[in-house]
Amino acid sequence: MKKTVALIFAVSMLFLAGCCTTHQATKWEYKQQAGRLSDENLNKLADEGWIVVCYGDDNFGNFYILKRHKQ
Secondary structure, X not given: XXXXXXHHHHXXXXXHHHHOOOOOOOOEEEEEEEOXXXXXXXXXXXXXXXXXXXXXXXXXXXXXXXXXXXX
């Protein structure tokens, strides 16, 4: 009996997971920002929907790579 209930539960969860997913890929837009960003500038970019996905520095200085949902 316990195995039957567990099996029904597992099948139900798999069915619900399959019905509730979307098959549309999220579209992103990316932005490169050179130089050092202040907290104020980072907060302004965040208010515009940008997320920092990478930060680094190279021979030219600091850089940020940002992304947000394509608008």
